Amino acid sequence: MCSFKHKVTPLFTTFLRLWPRFWSTTSGVRRTAISGCHFSRRGLATLAEDAKSDPAFRIPLIDFSRFRNATSQVEKHQTAEEIVKGFTEVGFIYLDKHGIPDGTVKQAFQKSAEFFSLPAEIKDELAWNDPRSNRGYVKIGRERVTQSADSNEIAQLRAKAPDFKESMEIGRDWDTTWKNHWPRETDAPEFKQTMLDFFQTCHDLHTLVMRAIALGLGLDEKFFDDKINEQYHNLRLLSYPPIRTSLLRQDGQARAGAHSDYGTLTLLFQDSVGGLEVLNPHTKQYQAAMPIPGTIVVNAGDLLSRWSNDTLRSTLHRVVAPPAKKISETEGITPARQSIAFFCNPNGGAEISCLPNCYGPGKDKKYASREAELGGDSTLQGTYYLSEVCYTIKMALQMSTILSRSTSEVLSHISHLRPTSSMNPLLFTLSVSPLQFAGMSLSAHSLL
Numbered sequence: 001m002c003s004f005k006h007k008v009t010p011l012f013t014t015f016l017r018l019w020p021r022f023w024s025t026t027s028g029v030r031r032t033a034i035s036g037c038h039f040s041r042r043g044l045a046t047l048a049e050d051a052k053s054d055p056a057f058r059i060p061l062i063d064f065s066r067f068r069n070a071t072s073q074v075e076k077h078q079t080a081e082e083i084v085k086g087f088t089e090v091g092f093i094y095l096d097k098h099g100i101p102d103g104t105v106k107q108a109f110q111k112s113a114e115f116f117s118l119p120a121e122i123k124d125e126l127a128w129n130d131p132r133s134n135r136g137y138v139k140i141g142r143e144r145v146t147q148s149a150d151s152n153e154i155a156q157l158r159a160k161a162p163d164f165k166e167s168m169e170i171g172r173d174w175d176t177t178w179k180n181h182w183p184r185e186t187d188a189p190e191f192k193q194t195m196l197d198f199f200q201t202c203h204d205l206h207t208l209v210m211r212a213i214a215l216g217l218g219l220d221e222k223f224f225d226d227k228i229n230e231q232y233h234n235l236r237l238l239s240y241p242p243i244r245t246s247l248l249r250q251d252g253q254a255r256a257g258a259h260s261d262y263g264t265l266t267l268l269f270q271d272s273v274g275g276l277e278v279l280n281p282h283t284k285q286y287q288a289a290m291p292i293p294g295t296i297v298v299n300a301g302d303l304l305s306r307w308s309n310d311t312l313r314s315t316l317h318r319v320v321a322p323p324a325k326k327i328s329e330t331e332g333i334t335p336a337r338q339s340i341a342f343f344c345n346p347n348g349g350a351e352i353s354c355l356p357n358c359y360g361p362g363k364d365k366k367y368a369s370r371e372a373e374l375g376g377d378s379t380l381q382g383t384y385y386l387s388e389v390c391y392t393i394k395m396a397l398q399m400s401t402i403l404s405r406s407t408s409e410v411l412s413h414i415s416h417l418r419p420t421s422s423m424n425p426l427l428f429t430l431s432v433s434p435l436q437f438a439g440m441s442l443s444a445h446s447l448l
């Protein structure tokens with residue numbers, strides 16, 4: 001069993017809140033983003049038709065009523081094992097018969113659409129303005145995926161080809177530090193109550209799916225309950241406006257660049273338009289995650305992957321524009337798309353250490369305990385968690401896009417980390433030891 005204990009620090013909870021806003025990139029997306037305007041239609045990696053299908057890599061469809069209303073322990077265990085198999089092999093599952101009524105989802109989509117149709121001045125009053133809060137409205141063009149570390153290049157890309165979407169971020173409403181940015185009731189009737197109810201509904205489903213995962217991993221069904229009950233989640237309403245294909249071709253515009261999610265699980269509700277794609281890690285090709293009416297797409301995030309010693313997979317995914325509707329000989333237009341993502345996180349103070357049953361003879365802990373890494377220096381124990389190294393770097397990347405500063409500049413404001421300008425921040429992640437990380441203090445916020 002794991003003898004060490006790592007506490008998630010307050011710093012880490014900052015990352016938890018910030019994290020879902022981060023979009024990492026693959027080299028494919030970077031090529032699209034940076035090399036700009038020379039795409040032939042075939043060469044544009046962000047069109048849905050480029051996704052190849054691989055019969056061996058299928059997102060499984062799980063009838064979750066067989067867990068929720070199981071008539072026997074055998075049935076419950078079987079379903080739990082299917083779920084774990086889905087996360088182990090693909091990282092994504094479709095959850096069918098999940099227990100959230102259609103009307104509840106419809107109402108959330110309706111109120112989300114009404115919100116995005118409000119005049120820009122009203123939405124701008126609710127602007128997202130602090131990564132630690134990660135709440136509020138993000139207008140089109142505020143976010144841009146890139147691996148570039150050059151501040152001028154980032155600014156140019158953002159001006160020329162932002163990720164083409166707008167979003168509204170909502171956190172737990174009773175947080176004592178951070179407040180949600182609610183529109184006035186007269187501007188958006190029933191919006192607030194609908195989203196508060198939806199938040200709670202999604203939280204309850206997260207608890208149930210985590211119970212299934214616990215059982216599927218051979219743990220006590222309630223293993224995660226007291227580690228995920230404080231609702232450090234993020235409800236993200238997404239609106240992808242229609243876009244002309246000429247724009248897509250011009251600047252390699254993506255609806256959302258390739259990334260993995262951060263937390264435990266993401267519950268993704270999508271409309272019927274399509275465009276979500278999942279990377280098949282074996283073939284390195286993207287495959288469409290077609291909308292299946294009535295289902296929720298559920299994927300495992302980075303944190304759950306690490307928690308489980310990489311038993312459960314956090315799979316890269318992206319949103320591309322679906323095939324366009326022709327509006328002239330040379331021009332097409334892709335339909336608008338709406339989705340709702342509920343990013344689930346563990347409690348701010350939860351212990352995140354290698355799950356029992358995820359290591360043992362023949363399967364070492366991939367992420368060594370702090371004691372081992374620090375050579376038994378107890379003064380440093382319990383301060384930071386190894387994977388925070390990655391989160392710091394990823395957070396710096398995120399901040400660099402928000403602040404229009406280079407990643408190196410942001411990192412250089414984090415004491416003890418002085419990357420050179422040529423350093424690839426993603427590779428850099430891998431080469432930072434916990435020892436270097438242990439003394440870090442985060443002063444990057446002073447850049448805000």
Ligand SMILES: O=C(O)CCC(=O)C(=O)O
Binds near residue numbers: 268
């Ligand atoms: O809109 C979608 O379908 C996916 C969005 C997504 O992956 C995210 O926000 O992390």
Ligand SMILES: [Fe+2]
Binds near residue numbers: 259261317
């Ligand atoms: Fe995602």
